[in-house]
Amino acid sequence: MATKKEFIAEEIGRAVNAGKAVTLETVDFRDPNRPKTCLEIDFPILAVNEIAKVESSSGAGRKPIYTMSKWWARRPSSVFRALLISAATKAPDDPSESAAAVWKTFYGNHQKKQNFSAIKVADIFMGGGTTLIEGARLGFDIQGIDLNPVAWFVVQNAFKRINPSSINALLSDIEADVKPQILPFIACEGPNGEKGIWTHKPSGRSMDENFDPLALNWHERKDYSYEGPEIIYTFWAKHGPCQTTGCGHRTPIMTTPIVAVKVLTVKHWEHRCSSCSEDFHIEETEARMAPNIPLFVAPDEAPYSILDLKGRATCPNCGRLEMVKLGKGKSKKIELSLLVHPEWLTGSPKDDVHGRPFGGAPQDGPDTSALWNTERASQIRLLEVRGKLPETVTCPETKVSFSTGKGGGTVPKRSTFSCAACGIMQDLGTATRASKKGGQIAGYAIQGFDPKRAASNVPYSGRFFAKFDEKLAKQYDAASAEWNHRKDDDLSEFWPRSELPYGFMTAVANGDIRKNYSFTHWWTMFNPRQLLILSILLKSIMTVQGRDGQSHAQSTREFVLGSFLRYLQHQNMFCFWDIQQDCVAPSLANANFHPKANLVENSVFSSLG
Numbered sequence: 001m002a003t004k005k006e007f008i009a010e011e012i013g014r015a016v017n018a019g020k021a022v023t024l025e026t027v028d029f030r031d032p033n034r035p036k037t038c039l040e041i042d043f044p045i046l047a048v049n050e051i052a053k054v055e056s057s058s059g060a061g062r063k064p065i066y067t068m069s070k071w072w073a074r075r076p077s078s079v080f081r082a083l084l085i086s087a088a089t090k091a092p093d094d095p096s097e098s099a100a101a102v103w104k105t106f107y108g109n110h111q112k113k114q115n116f117s118a119i120k121v122a123d124i125f126m127g128g129g130t131t132l133i134e135g136a137r138l139g140f141d142i143q144g145i146d147l148n149p150v151a152w153f154v155v156q157n158a159f160k161r162i163n164p165s166s167i168n169a170l171l172s173d174i175e176a177d178v179k180p181q182i183l184p185f186i187a188c189e190g191p192n193g194e195k196g197i198w199t200h201k202p203s204g205r206s207m208d209e210n211f212d213p214l215a216l217n218w219h220e221r222k223d224y225s226y227e228g229p230e231i232i233y234t235f236w237a238k239h240g241p242c243q244t245t246g247c248g249h250r251t252p253i254m255t256t257p258i259v260a261v262k263v264l265t266v267k268h269w270e271h272r273c274s275s276c277s278e279d280f281h282i283e284e285t286e287a288r289m290a291p292n293i294p295l296f297v298a299p300d301e302a303p304y305s306i307l308d309l310k311g312r313a314t315c316p317n318c319g320r321l322e323m324v325k326l327g328k329g330k331s332k333k334i335e336l337s338l339l340v341h342p343e344w345l346t347g348s349p350k351d352d353v354h355g356r357p358f359g360g361a362p363q364d365g366p367d368t369s370a371l372w373n374t375e376r377a378s379q380i381r382l383l384e385v386r387g388k389l390p391e392t393v394t395c396p397e398t399k400v401s402f403s404t405g406k407g408g409g410t411v412p413k414r415s416t417f418s419c420a421a422c423g424i425m426q427d428l429g430t431a432t433r434a435s436k437k438g439g440q441i442a443g444y445a446i447q448g449f450d451p452k453r454a455a456s457n458v459p460y461s462g463r464f465f466a467k468f469d470e471k472l473a474k475q476y477d478a479a480s481a482e483w484n485h486r487k488d489d490d491l492s493e494f495w496p497r498s499e500l501p502y503g504f505m506t507a508v509a510n511g512d513i514r515k516n517y518s519f520t521h522w523w524t525m526f527n528p529r530q531l532l533i534l535s536i537l538l539k540s541i542m543t544v545q546g547r548d549g550q551s552h553a554q555s556t557r558e559f560v561l562g563s564f565l566r567y568l569q570h571q572n573m574f575c576f577w578d579i580q581q582d583c584v585a586p587s588l589a590n591a592n593f594h595p596k597a598n599l600v601e602n603s604v605f606s607s608l609g
Helices: 004-014 045-056 077-088 095-104 130-138 149-158 164-186 366-377 428-435 451-455 470-486 504-508 528-543 554-570
Strands: 120-123 141-144 197-200 224-227 230-241 250-252 258-272 279-283 295-297 304-306 312-314 321-323 330-340 382-386 392-394 401-403 416-418 425-427 440-449 463-467 576-578 583-585 598-601
Touching: 045 077, 045 095, 077 095, 077 130, 120 130, 130 141, 130 149, 149 554, 164 224, 164 470, 164 528, 164 554, 230 428, 230 470, 250 440, 258 440, 304 312, 330 440, 366 440, 366 470, 382 463, 416 428, 425 428, 440 470, 470 528, 528 554, 576 598
Parallel strands: 120 141, 279 304, 295 382
Antiparallel strands: 197 224, 230 250, 230 440, 230 598, 258 279, 258 330, 312 321, 330 382, 392 401, 416 425, 440 463, 576 583
16 A cells, blocks of 8 residues: 555656646636536545645645735645636546546646636635635636735735845845844853853954943944854743732742753764773763753663763763773764753742832833842753653752652643642632733743854754843843833834734633733733834834835835734744744644743744744
């Protein structure tokens, strides 16, 4: 029996006219006695189903023109192409040949012979434009209508004739305008404290270690460039505010302490110690996701040592350091897991030691949120585990043992949390609604990228995890304070003030997220740093001038605005971490606005984000 891959290859091979100009006989739809079309007789459903599955699977076969914007009900374009060909082509005399006639010409060039140029296709609910785009590719005379202005904007951009060089020029000017403004908020240290280099561009002078980029105002930043580690992702956890009288403690909402899982490959050699005769593995480089985080080695892991720069290895049994002669070596896979320490999962009170209330919710100001972020960052601990994750692990620093499964989390059952202070189990939606604010969030980890680590070929391609410490909290708070200052100043026209409307996805499908989780306005779906950066980007898209002093064409700006529309799907506080894929999952990955408890803030310009 043929595999699915072999079946698809065979079926595509049967499309003998792939890429060639083909001639088809159509029907005159004005004639009431017209002959039947192929669609009215038969359809190549099996063949089309298989390619539609490939096209619809995550990331596979997605055509760029269709990824311009998320559309709730967009269907596979291959299905519409087949339907249009089938609906317009005269059925063969032999009915059994109808499906084959469509499939044989599926990959053909229909425009050259103008097979369908005399046939009008009208889509009066055009939505994301799949029917119109496929119709245009086949050469039909198309017309589309929709009441939704987003549909109009998306389809207009899909058909816009734009010179790629004009798009690239605008994107280049946007990056030159925006990146200096936001670099102080996305730069970070490497996993072992490695610092990037800030350069004063007019003088070419590298700044010393006392230079503080956060002290620059946004007008001054254009004079500085940066090379070094950057934040790719910031990991946030929503907190449940306890509603028990006299408590008010805030507990992180985490089903398990697991943050990320990754399998890395390293070169290794099997070796026997010349002193104690114990066997162990010598590994070429250290396989770590989080190099500066305490490491727990699972009991079933083989003993190992890391080869040093002088070609030596230390026996993990007796501690002997010896020169080793090594051969070719083999590759091996090492499973790694990153966990949040239970100390952080105990949460924090609602006020600081001076009685000042903590912020952290979308509706809170930058000052109270800064107190909250500092409080949570001061307690953060992470633990990395090497090997198959056991049910219980022990932190080598604190000697605390804890469960790695659901028993190590704070969620006894769905949509509830157990207050870490008083132990009372509560419904998250009820607790959040009673607080009259969106759930407080706090950062607990980042994933960064260090170009020097990438160049040295260490495992994980230059990526690394680190804890969201007080330095990173200060950086985030600086962005929040700048947003608070600029949102009613130069950025006042570039962020959404409208209320979240009542709708199926916002108030019916998952409960009323406006009332239950205080997502009252569209801006509450973003954190302050995202609001700042996205508003700066939008302002630049609409106003930035070319380096030659010439303005970019409005049509070019609108096309890039279409990309920005799609970009927003990955730049909001409904994104989460896909542990299996080791990457961020965008909002609307499932077609709903279901609030998430563990959130991921994406990068801006990084090619890895």
